[in-house]
Amino acid sequence: MSWRVANSLETLKAQIDTRFPGRDIAADGSIGDAAHLTRGNASDHNPWFGPGIVTARDFTHDPAHGLDIQQVADQLVGSRDPRIKYVVANRRIADNRSWQWGSYDGPNPHEAHFHLSVVADSRCDESQNWSLPILGEAPDGGGGGGGAVDGDFVTWGTSVNVRAQPRLDAPVVAVLAAPTRVTVTCQARGDRVDTAGHSNDAWAFVPALGGYVSNIFIDHPDTWLPGVGEC
Template sequence: MSYYLAPSLERLRTQINQEWPQRDTTSDGWIGDTRHQAVKSDHNPDYSAGGVVRAIDVDKDGIEVDRLLAAVMSDDRTAYLIFERRIWTPGGGWRTYTGLNAHLSHIHISIKHTPSAAASERDWALTTTPAPSQVKEPEHVKRINRLDKTPTQKLPQREWKYLRLNDKGDVSVLRDPGLFDSDLQITAVDLPQEFTLQARAVLVEKVKDGSWAIVTRYPITEHRGTSGQTFISQSQKGTLAQGRRLRWQVWTDAPAASITNVSVRTDLFN
């Protein structure tokens, strides 16, 4: 039997491609694979409604994630979103998502099971950059100068030290708007033989009280090694909007650790 993507989601995908023409599409998708077909999923065609598919996945790399999330969250066609181990529903907000796929590389967007939600081809509101509070849960919008010193993902039970990379407590890179590709290189000293380093990039922007609020957290990368070894974090890619900064943060489970030779490489593609 034939199937098709809902016209409303076709329109959203077209707008996303026009807004971010150089984005990564590796994790894009819409039609359910074998795993999806074995369970109830909006990626599977609804043949009772003519074979319509009511969900798409959008790769997070090369787009402004918070702007896409805000546009979809503000639209009355949206049923739910899944991204970075969280699920969002209208009126319910964000909560923890416990499904097998954590949706770390892409955003899952599902529309409501109504003919109008599927058929409407009006534009989605991708043109307005939202305030951070429109996108993240309150606990995910933290000020840099009051930032929790522990990573937010689940970790083994051990103590973590937040390393000050410079006098501001982290490395900050200011750039014009555009696509970026960045990595952090550091040398760890005064460390025991067995230790772990963790690094994470965040996108931040200024809020009304003048402090910096996190709008996007990138995945934490973990490194194990010996004192004096140089580490290069996993490269992070994304989009910088006007007035935002890309920052790197580092933790270690070695309490006496210190850091030297900090450098950040950031390439920008306008």
């Protein structure tokens, strides 16, 4: 039987391929592999929806090329994109009902790849770009001036590091190539950062990026952001 992969998954693959050139694809996959088929269940990797549409794709963990499956999976869950059915990564699963990670005890722990299933309806074929910070597609904050929501800010500068902790020796979990719209949920005192004649020891926590950005790179005149609590 003929089959194809849902267009939304082809879009994500194209975005990931562009963002991480030369990435490892050893654990990538779309059509059901032997392991999925022999289990005999309705794996989303089988072309079961409508005219032979596969509604799942796996993407290989390859941190050396920048693709950390936990980071991408966290950003997918954080995006709450209506095309998502569920995401599996590192022994955890999050679905479109709770958008929360819970334990996953399937036979494959999903440590070498993450799995994305999209919904089995017409939305699976919607091919607009996925809005993930790591892919350089910041969520559309609705802008238009005046209507800013507490916690929504824009970063400035290029190659801005996002770190796991508000310290300069903490691991870099993401890099903002260009000004990016971010939602800050809390802020913390940490290492002082000096740049462009300014000094600031406050750091903004951005869950969608999985870490902290020095407030010095948040485009706001105050060193301590208004309307944002302490972590």
